[in-house]
Amino acid sequence: MTEQLDAGLVAGRIAESGQVSEPSAEREMGRARRRKEDARLVTGRTMWTDNIQLPGMLYVAFLRSPMAHARITGVDVSAARSLPGVVAAYSGRDLAEEQGSLPCAWPVTEDIVIPDHPPMAVDEVRYPGEAVACVVATDRYRAADALEAIAVDYEPLDPVLDMTEALAEGAPKVHEAGNRAFTWKFAGGDIDAAFRDAPVVIDRAYVQQRLIPTAMEPRAVVATTDGDGFTLYSATQIPHVLRVMLAMTTGIPEHKLRVVAPDVGGGFGSKLQVTAEEVLALLLARRLGRPVKWTESRSEGNLTVHHGRDQLQRIAVAADRDGRIRGVRVELLADMGAYLMLVTPGVPLLGAFMYNGIYKMDAYDFTCTGVFTTKMPTDAYRGAGRPEATFAIERAVDELAHELGMDPVEVRRRNWITREEFPYTTIAGLTYDSGDYEAATEKALAMFGYDGLRAEQADRRERHDPVQLGIGVSTYTEMCGLAPSRVLGSLSYGAGGWEHAAVRLLPTGKVEVVTGTSPHGQGHETAWSQIAADALGVPFEDVSVLHGDTSVAHRGMDTYGSRSLVVGGVAVLAACEKVKERARELAAHLMEASADDVEFDGGRFRVRGTDEGRTIQELALAAFAAHDLPGGFEPRLDAEATFDPDNFSFPHGTHLCAVEVDTETGRCAIRSYVAVDDVGSVVNPLIVEGQVHGGIAQGVGQALFEEAVHDADGNLVTTTMADYLIPSAADLPEFTTDRTETPATSNPLGVKGVGEAGTIASTPAVVNAIADALRPYGVRDVRMPCTPERIWRALAEAEVTVPAQSRAAVPSTSEIAPEGGAR
Amino acid sequence: MPRITVSVDGVTYEEEVEPRLLLVHLLRDRLGKTGTPVGCDTGNCGACTVTLDGRSAKSCSVLAVQADGSEVVTVEGLARDGRWHPMQEAFHAEHALQCGYCTPGMIMAAIDLLRDDPDPSEEAVRRGLEGNLCRCTGYTNIVRAVRRAAAEMSRVPHERAPGAAEGREAAAS
Known part of the structure; x- marks a missing residue:
């Protein structure tokens, strides 16, 4: 039944049915439904992976390297093996023959260096926290105790911590092949012409600090086997991708492996991974013939859940005196960490097409070099490449x-793509299908009270107020909804980007929707129910959504890259349309009419111009009974559909942030934050608002609080939540959000992705606001996270000392920013 | 091994425990009360918050032996006669959860917060929940939910608020 449906075909069917294109009072689309998921979550009846208890289950604990880089000269697990309750203990050497290598699915260049990545280190450790041995015991306390009985001999090697130094001649090597993983380039237009004689060049370097994703649920894995097949329960975003990759790397045949993502407590990209612990849990279950469970501690997680960001950015913008941007040149160093994991090298490339932002320009040039260091590998973290790009261009603008x-709003206005110009093919080669930057910006400015805040800012500067006001602007777009398969293929990604759905009408008229997406907080059970209820004319409550188990949802590409609705939700719609066509055929047969004369409205098929009709529920029962079916009609109202859009999704919006910065203490507080996002048509505004809120909070976290810090020896020092600070309720303001709706043209629902938008937009909005507050003091930039100490130091070291008496006199540009000045 | 008696969500348990066993592991691994999750092990995130004799406590930072003779209420013990606690209702109504992992602790901490301040300002809610971290929601809807529950609970005092003002009695009932 599976077939590729293109957007036009689906759109045609919907237009014909009149269900989605003509809104009615009862429509689910756009309705702020409270979530179906909540009942089990607010009552504690959840199934987190760590909740799973199986008969005879054993607990795994890993001994982890206390060094960033060292040769392993000996591991002795014998003492651990003899402790009470210990069933097994292994070194990497013990598992070397069967553990294989963790996969990288995104070889971005022909000559990329992809080192072997043993799940457990055998000869050498290359990042702090890398597993070197494990214990399997009858409870988690005994397993942890026994780790202390394992002896490991290390011969320390030089850590490689700084990307620039790593690329220098004679630098210590992370891998024999050297520290350069790849260099990837993109060019559009004549960049030299754009910069030649440019009246203004802004040339800046920004540091995208290393982040720790910090989903609230720590990772956990349960692996079990009946001697033939295997089941892996994992706190993962990607049960389907994981199954394929594990089959390829462990030698367990794909049809003998079931992967289940039970309730999953957040991911933000960190659970888009094939982890060492997943592979090792399967191997241990196979060796021991018993179920095994591993649940990480937060400290283990901070060390060994893949990290995010960590790029050194150099961005140059050439412009005319009237503000028109001529070209943008970008040079990136991207820290891969010690190995290339599932999509490590692809992350900066997801930003490669976004440094031009929402702006028109003549030329664009991008170079990215991936660098190995002795740190935890980086990989996808909310936004993955696009927050970095958006930060750089929005800061530079x-x-x-x-x-x-x-x-700053006027400069943007002079450069952005105007509403009449869509669809617009950018200098980076993407075609933005729709957008209305004017509308979102106007709305945001009004809600923010922009002019009033500017007046207050001027007044505070005039009064030498020690607490200065800064206003930050961020007008972003992003490419998301990962898909389309063809484009992902052209970028050397190892898989496609389609999504799959199956819809089954049960004999009693209830509906099961099976989706290949794998929600972990996004509310798919609710939103997919709304889509199906509209399409089939059934009550919202009559729809169940099944997901996250490869034996239930056979096909899928899972959840990341703000793809679930724009690909997976549309697949649900397409499958519903197919079910409806089968129901129409059956209805026509039962009513002795031509299918062309059978109309569908509100869940009922009716012969045009008559009162005779059948509800979809009656038809479901009739199909089940199979007493009177059209010739060749199989007795079921089921269908499957796969959707693979022909373009990315391009949400956009305008975020405005006002900060108050105490110039005496460096304390920075967000006074107000307004976000107007355009995510196209909206299925559930409640869920959309929640995604935006959470996204903004994570972007604010990068701007103000979060950083993975290593000491000079390469040890991670931010291993607990007391050291790695994610924002608390007391750190954030109430966010004021609204939307404009410019429907996407790349899918029949008109929807765009929303999961990452807030994070992409908010970081530059906050840092722009801080820079805006401090410019009169000669501060050009504050490195993220903009802690009070960093702000205070920036003020102390500023090029211009503004005595209290003369603070009102704002120094001219050339005085405070010579290297950024006119050339 | 020490023997302890502890009431959890109205059921009395007698257990022999290692002195080092954490309360949260007693709840989860021994008693099957998996509604209370572990988020950080260091008392920072608050996902494991329960009420211990009516006051909120992070159960990853309490030894099981310290709970000897105490009444513990978890998120699983809040509903009465199949009806949710007003705080649970409010979290649902205000979309104050996404992945839901922090939610049990957040709800238990919020109930305790209202016990001290039945009508908290936005600022008071934010300060009061500082020890409970959420990575999904950005807190805006959590604050709304707590204030909504406060309004509801002041309208129908104590009727369905066992974890709040009458923690002991409710847990023992």
Whole structure:
């Protein structure tokens, strides 16, 4: 039944049915339904992976390297093996023959260096926390105790911590092949012409600090076997991808492996991975013939859940004096960490097409070098490449505005793609299908009270108020909804980007929707129910959504990259349309009419111009009974559909942030935050708002609080939640959000992705606001996270000392930012 | 091994426990009360918050032996006659959860917060929940939910608030 449905075909069917294109009072689309998921979550009747208890289950604990880089000269697990309750203990050497290598699915260049990545280190450790041995015991306390009885001899090697130094001649090597993983380039237009004689060049370096994703649920794995097949329960975002990759790497045949993602407590990209612990749990279950469970501690997680960001950015913007951008040149160093994991090298490339932002320009040039260091590998973290790109261009555009003495909104207005210009093919080669930057910006400015805040800012500067006001602007777009398969293939990604759905009408008229997406907080059970209820004319409550188990949802590409609705939700719609066509055929047969004369409205098929009709529930029962079916009609109302859009999704919006910065203490507080996002048509505004809120909070976290810090020896020092600070309720303001709705043209629902938008937009909004507050003091930039200490130091070291008496006199651009000045 | 008696969600248990066993592991691994999750092991995230004799406590930072003779209420013990606690209702109504992992602890901490301040300002809610971290929601809807529950609970005092003002009695009932 599976077939590829293109958007046009689906759109045609919907238009014909009149269900989605003509809103009615009863429509589910756009309705703020409270979530179906909540009942089990607010009552504690959840199934987190760590909740699973199986008969005879054993607990795994890993001994982890206390060094960033060392040769392993000996591991002795014998003492651990003899302790009470210990069933087994293994070193990497013990598992070397069967553990294989963890996969990288995104070889971005032909000559990329992809080192072997043993799940448990055998000869050498290359990042702190890398597993070197394990214990399997009858309870988690005994397993942890026994780790202390394992002796490991290390011969320390030089850590490789700084990307620039790592690329220097004679630098210590992470791998024999050297520290350069790849260099990837993209060019559009004549960049030299754009920069030649450019009246204004803004040339800046920004540090995208290393982040720890910090999903609230720590990772956990349960592996079990009946001697033939295997079941792996994992706190993962990607049960389907994981099954395929594990089959390829462990030698367990795909049809003998079932992967289940039970309730999963957040991911943000960190659970988009094939982890060492998943592979090792399967191997241990196979060796021991008993179920095994491993649940990480938060400290283990901070060390060994893949990290995010960690790029050094150099961005140059060439512009005319009237503010028109001529070209953008970007040079990136991207820290891969010690190994290339599932999509490690692809992350910076997801930003490669976004440094031009929402702006028109003549030329664009991008170079990214992936660098190995002795740190935990980086990989996808909410936004994955696009927050970095958006930060750089939005920071640089604010700097351009300042350089030209122009309002930052005005500079953007002079460069952005206007609403009449869509669809618009950018200098980076993407075709933005729809957008209305004017509308979102106007709305945001009004909600924010932009002019009033600017007046207050001027007043505070005038009064030498020690607490200065800063206003940050961020007008973003992003490419998401990962798909389309063809484009992902052209970028050397190892898989496609389609999504699959199956819809089954049960004999009693209830509906099962099976989706290949794998929600872990996004509310798919609710939103997919709304889509199916509209399409089939059944009550919202009559729809169940099944997901996250490869033996239930056979096909899928899972949840990441803000793809679930724009690919998976549309697949649900397409499958519903197919079911409806089968129901129409059956209805026509039962009513002795031509299918062309049978109309569908509100869940009922009716012969046009008559009162005779059948509800979809009656038809479900009739199909089940199979007493009177059309010739060749199989007795079921089921269908499957796969959707593979022909373009990415391009949500956009305008985020405005006002900060108050105490220039005496460096304390920075967000006073107000307004976000107007355009995510196209909306299925559930409640869920959309929640995604935006949470996204903004994570972007604010990067701007103000979060950083994975290593000491000079390469040890991670931010291993607990007391050291790695994610925002608390007391750290954040109430976010004011609204939307504009410019439907996407790349799918029949008109929807765009929303999961990452807030994170992509908010980081530059906050840092632009801080820079705006501090410019009169000669501060050009504050490195993230902009802690009070960093702000205080930036003020102390500023090029211009502004005595209290003369603070009102804002120094001219050339005085405070010589290297960013006109050339 | 020490023998302890502890009431959890109205059921009395007698257990022999290692002195080092954490309360949260007693709940989860021994008693099957998996509604209370572990988020950080260091008392920072608050996902494991329960009420211990009516006051909120992070059960990853309490030894099981310290709970000897105490009444513990978890998120699983809040509903009465199949009806949710107003705080549970409010979290649902305000979309104050996404992945839901922090939710049990957040709800238990919020109930305790209202016990001290039945009508908290936005600022008071934010300060009061500082020890409970959420990575999904950005807290805006959590704050709304707590204030919604406060309004509801002031309208129908104590009727369905066992974990709040009458923690002991409710747990023992």
